[in-house]
Amino acid sequence: MPHSPDAASEPRAFLRSLFDAAVAAVDPARIVPRHLDGLPRRHRGRTVVLGAGKASAAMAQAVERCWDGPIEGLVVTRYGHALPCERIEIVEAAHPVPDAAGLAVSRRMMELARSLTADDRVIALISGGGSALLTLPADGISFEDKRAVNAALLKSGANIGEMNCVRRHLSAIKGGRLGAACGPASVLTLVLSDVPTDDPAVVASGPTIADTSTVANAIEILRRYKIELPPAVQAFLAARAAQPVAAPTALGPREHRMIATAQHALEAAAAVARAAGIAPLILGGSIEGESRDVALVHAGIARQIAQHGQPARAPAVILSGGETTVTVRGDGRGGRNMEFALALAIALDGAPGIHALACDTDGIDGVEDAAGSLIAPDTLTRMRAVGIDPRAALARNDAYPPFAALGDLVVTGPTHTNVNDFRAILIQADQDT
Amino acid sequence: MPHSPDAASEPRAFLRSLFDAAVAAVDPARIVPRHLDGLPRRHRGRTVVLGAGKASAAMAQAVERCWDGPIEGLVVTRYGHALPCERIEIVEAAHPVPDAAGLAVSRRMMELARSLTADDRVIALISGGGSALLTLPADGISFEDKRAVNAALLKSGANIGEMNCVRRHLSAIKGGRLGAACGPASVLTLVLSDVPTDDPAVVASGPTIADTSTVANAIEILRRYKIELPPAVQAFLAARAAQPVAAPTALGPREHRMIATAQHALEAAAAVARAAGIAPLILGGSIEGESRDVALVHAGIARQIAQHGQPARAPAVILSGGETTVTVRGDGRGGRNMEFALALAIALDGAPGIHALACDTDGIDGVEDAAGSLIAPDTLTRMRAVGIDPRAALARNDAYPPFAALGDLVVTGPTHTNVNDFRAILIQADQDT
Numbered sequence: 102m103p104h105s106p107d108a109a110s111e112p113r114a115f116l117r118s119l120f121d122a123a124v125a126a127v128d129p130a131r132i133v134p135r136h137l138d139g140l141p142r143r144h145r146g147r148t149v150v151l152g153a154g155k156a157s158a159a160m161a162q163a164v165e166r167c168w169d170g171p172i173e174g175l176v177v178t179r180y181g182h183a184l185p186c187e188r189i190e191i192v193e194a195a196h197p198v199p200d201a202a203g204l205a206v207s208r209r210m211m212e213l214a215r216s217l218t219a220d221d222r223v224i225a226l227i228s229g230g231g232s233a234l235l236t237l238p239a240d241g242i243s244f245e246d247k248r249a250v251n252a253a254l255l256k257s258g259a260n261i262g263e264m265n266c267v268r269r270h271l272s273a274i275k276g277g278r279l280g281a282a283c284g285p286a287s288v289l290t291l292v293l294s295d296v297p298t299d300d301p302a303v304v305a306s307g308p309t310i311a312d313t314s315t316v317a318n319a320i321e322i323l324r325r326y327k328i329e330l331p332p333a334v335q336a337f338l339a340a341r342a343a344q345p346v347a348a349p350t351a352l353g354p355r356e357h358r359m360i361a362t363a364q365h366a367l368e369a370a371a372a373v374a375r376a377a378g379i380a381p382l383i384l385g386g387s388i389e390g391e392s393r394d395v396a397l398v399h400a401g402i403a404r405q406i407a408q409h410g411q412p413a414r415a416p417a418v419i420l421s422g423g424e425t426t427v428t429v430r431g432d433g434r435g436g437r438n439m440e441f442a443l444a445l446a447i448a449l450d451g452a453p454g455i456h457a458l459a460c461d462t463d464g465i466d467g468v469e470d471a472a473g474s475l476i477a478p479d480t481l482t483r484m485r486a487v488g489i490d491p492r493a494a495l496a497r498n499d500a501y502p503p504f505a506a507l508g509d510l511v512v513t514g515p516t517h518t519n520v521n522d523f524r525a526i527l528i529q530a531d532q533d534t
Numbered sequence: 535m536p537h538s539p540d541a542a543s544e545p546r547a548f549l550r551s552l553f554d555a556a557v558a559a560v561d562p563a564r565i566v567p568r569h570l571d572g573l574p575r576r577h578r579g580r581t582v583v584l585g586a587g588k589a590s591a592a593m594a595q596a597v598e599r600c601w602d603g604p605i606e607g608l609v610v611t612r613y614g615h616a617l618p619c620e621r622i623e624i625v626e627a628a629h630p631v632p633d634a635a636g637l638a639v640s641r642r643m644m645e646l647a648r649s650l651t652a653d654d655r656v657i658a659l660i661s662g663g664g665s666a667l668l669t670l671p672a673d674g675i676s677f678e679d680k681r682a683v684n685a686a687l688l689k690s691g692a693n694i695g696e697m698n699c700v701r702r703h704l705s706a707i708k709g710g711r712l713g714a715a716c717g718p719a720s721v722l723t724l725v726l727s728d729v730p731t732d733d734p735a736v737v738a739s740g741p742t743i744a745d746t747s748t749v750a751n752a753i754e755i756l757r758r759y760k761i762e763l764p765p766a767v768q769a770f771l772a773a774r775a776a777q778p779v780a781a782p783t784a785l786g787p788r789e790h791r792m793i794a795t796a797q798h799a800l801e802a803a804a805a806v807a808r809a810a811g812i813a814p815l816i817l818g819g820s821i822e823g824e825s826r827d828v829a830l831v832h833a834g835i836a837r838q839i840a841q842h843g844q845p846a847r848a849p850a851v852i853l854s855g856g857e858t859t860v861t862v863r864g865d866g867r868g869g870r871n872m873e874f875a876l877a878l879a880i881a882l883d884g885a886p887g888i889h890a891l892a893c894d895t896d897g898i899d900g901v902e903d904a905a906g907s908l909i910a911p912d913t914l915t916r917m918r919a920v921g922i923d924p925r926a927a928l929a930r931n932d933a934y935p936p937f938a939a940l941g942d943l944v945v946t947g948p949t950h951t952n953v954n955d956f957r958a959i960l961i962q963a964d965q966d967t
Contacts, residue, residue: 297834325925364842382845385838389881394827401730401856405818409797412815412845423834492758
C-alpha cells in the first residue's frame, strides 16, 4: 500500500488519497481479467462482447488486453468515456438523457444478439449509466415520449431503483430483453454496480438479467411521483397491464458476476485509513436519501465522534457510499455530491478539525466537469469572504460555483468506473477549542 | 441493572426496555436532587422556583420532595403534564401553539421575578417545550401576531434552533429576559435539554440565559423559510434592527447546569444493550434532518450491519437521538418519530431480523396519544393485510393510523421528561435468508 499523506497536517491530500484508493479498487483494468480466467479463448463459435455503461469501454479494453483468441463486439458508453479498442467497437451516446446515437446502437446491438447461435459465447459488460445509453422504446412508444418520461423521473426525487423499473417496462432492450435476444448463446454478464442494492437486474436496467418486476410496479411508481405521461405511454402501459405475460423461450446458459461494488471501494479506502492510523467507520455502501438531509445525519455522526468518541474515537474517518437524490428546487449548477458537501459544511458550521470529501466515483458529479468537492472548517468563512452566501447557494441547488470559486473542486476527469457516491469525513484528534 | 428481555426471542420487549432505560436516565425525580446538594435550605431571603417546560412540573416536584426549607414558586407546563406540588404553584398551558393561559402565567412570572432582591435565590427549572409555554410578546406585537408566526414556523421545516431564535426576538420573556428581570437575586438554572446542540440558550428559548443571537439572525431565518409576517411584526423587527442594543444592568450571580441530555439517555440504553450481549452503536444525540431521509440513512446503516458486519457486528443496536423535522405535505396524523418508523419500514422493505423503535422521550409524538411506534420485518405485510398502503400513508404524513391499526404504537403517557427523539434499531444475528 502506498504511503498516504498525513491526516493531521494534510487533510485534503489525505482525503484525496482515500478517494483515489476507492476508485482504483473498482478500476476495470485491474478487476476484469481475473473474471475471464476460466473462459476458453478459442471455441467452435464466436466470442461476442456486448456492453453498456460509463465503465463499459474500460471493461471492453480490459477484456481485449487479456484476450488472445478471436473476439468481436459492440459496446456503448457515455460521450467522453470511450477508450481505444481494436476488435470491439466502442460507440458513444448521451447520458443521462438518451439521444439518437444511443437509439441507433441499441438497435444494432439487438440485431447482433439475434444473430447468435448455440455455439456462440457472449461476454456482457454492464455498468452504471447503461440505462440511458441502451435506449430502445417498446413498440408504439416514440423516442421522444420515452425521453420526456425519463427527464421527468430524473427531476422527481425517485430513487435509481424506481427510475429503472419504469425504464425497463418502457423498453425493448432493458429488463433482460437483450439477454433474451441472445437466445441459445451462452451469456456471462460482468456487472460493475452503481446501485444501492447491488442487484444485477437494476444496474443499467439489467439488459441481460431477467426482470422480476411487473408493469404494475412501473405504473405505481409513475403515480407515486406524479409523472405526467404522454398519451401513447399511458395507452401502452394500460394495454401491457391487461395482457398475460408471454412464456419464456429456451435460452442458453446464463451467468452473472458482481465484479465491483461500492463496498469494494469503501473497503479499499478503509484500508488506506487504517494503515495511516485513522479509524475507518464504514457506515454503508447503500446510503440513500435527499442529499442535504443525508448530510445532516453525517454531520450529527461527525459531531458525536468529535464530542463523545462514539461510534468511533478520533482520529477517525466516516466512509459511506450509495446514491443520494436531489429534489431540484432551484436552477443552480452542481451534482448531488457537491450538494451534500455544501449542506455538510453548513451543518458543521465550522466545527474544528472536521474535513470532508464527497465525489462521484465516475469522476463526473451530475453534469459538471468535476467529481465532487472538499470541505474544511473554514469553508463557509472563505465562501462568505468571496461574497457567496452558502445557504442561499444550497437553496437554489447551486453548489458548483462556490466550490469552484474556492478551488475546492475535486477534478479527476472520467475515471472509467462507477460505483456511485463516495464520501469521506475526517475527524481529526484533539481539537482544543 | 434489571434483566432485560431477550433480543432474539422478544425484540419488541427488548427495544421497549432500552427506551424505558433511556427515559429513566433523564427522569427529573432521579437527577434533580443531586444538583441541589450544595444549596443552603435556609437563608436571609426567599427561595423561589421559576420554571417552564414539559418536564418542569416533574422537576419542581423533585425539588419540593428533597427541600426541607421554605420554598415557593411558579412553574408552567403543558396541559396534562402537571404533577401535584404543595408549595410551588404549577400552571398548565398550551403546547406547541401558545394560548392565553401561557400568556397570563408568563406575565405573573415576570412580576414575581421583578419582586426579588439581592437576598433572594432563584432555582430556574427549564426544559423542552418551555418556548411555547412562556409566551409574552414584545411591546407592540399582539399575541395573535406571534402565534401566527409560530404556527408558520412549525410547518416550515425550520429546525428547533432556528425557530427558537425567532421566538426569542419576538418575546419579552425569552432569550434571558426572565433572568434579567430577576435582577440582583442569584439564579441557578437547571436545564433538561431537548435540543441537538445542548445549548442552554436554546432550550425553551433560554429565559434565564443571556442571548448571543441578534435580531438580524432572526430576520434572516424568517426570510430563509419565507414566513409571511404580520405588519406589526415586520415593523417591530425593522425598528429593533435599527436600534442600538441597551447596556446590560448589574445582575446577581448566575449559574446553569445541563442536568439531562440526549446523550445521557443514549448511554443508558447502550448500557442495557451491552449487558444483554447486544453491541450498541451510538450514532449521535444530535441527528437532524427530514424524518423520512434520516430513516433512509439509518436503513442503509442497518443493512450494512446485517450484510457486512460494519460498522458493528450483529447482534447490534443502532441508537440515535436528536430532533428530526417533518415538512408537512399531507393532512395525516402522526409525529416525526412515527413518520421515521414508517419510512424506515418502507426502506428496509421486510429485511429479516431488523426491528426498531422510534419514540419521543416526552411520551407524546407530535400531538398524538402515543410516544412513537415499533416496526418489525412484517410491518409492511401486516399493514397491507389490513388495507393500508404504507407509501401512500407516508406521502400524506399519516403514520399514526397504520401503527394504531397494527397495535404497534408505544404508549407511555407523559413521561414528565424530554430529551427529544429516541431511536433504536436492532439487527439480530444470523439471518439465514
